Amino acid sequence: METKKIVAILLIAAGALSLGYGGFSYTRDTHRADMGPIHLSVAEKEYVSVPVWIGVGALLLGGILLLSRKSA
Numbered sequence: 001m002e003t004k005k006i007v008a009i010l011l012i013a014a015g016a017l018s019l020g021y022g023g024f025s026y027t028r029d030t031h032r033a034d035m036g037p038i039h040l041s042v043a044e045k046e047y048v049s050v051p052v053w054i055g056v057g058a059l060l061l062g063g064i065l066l067l068s069r070k071s072a
Contacts, residue, residue, distance in 0.1 A: 001058035001065070003021075004020075004065055005065075005066065007062075007065060008063070009062065009063035009066070010062070011058045011059070011061050011062030011065065012058070012059055012062035012063065012066070013064075014054065014055075014058050015054075015055045015057070015058030015059035015062060016055075017054040017055075017061060018050040018054060018055035018058065019052065019059070021048050021050075021057075022049060023047060023049035024047075024048055024049050024050075025044050025045055025046060025047045025048070026045075026046055026048075027044070027045050027046070028043065028044055029041055029042070029043050029045060030042050030043070030044050033053045041053065
């Protein structure tokens with residue numbers, strides 16, 4: 001499979017996922033304390049929203065790459 005087709009399929013998949021979910025969340029450790037046998041840690045959940053125009057743009061760009069002819 002050509003590199004251009006793989007990139008196009010990945011862009012289409014990423015665009016569809018960003019439109020479907022609207023973003024993603026992750027957990028990061030912010031504070032950690034170790035005092036002898038006591039271990040304390042604080043984890044904060046972060047959410048990153050992906051704008052709709054990025055998802056639509058990825059879908060369109062992937063579709064254009066997938067349907068475009070191979071250049072000589």
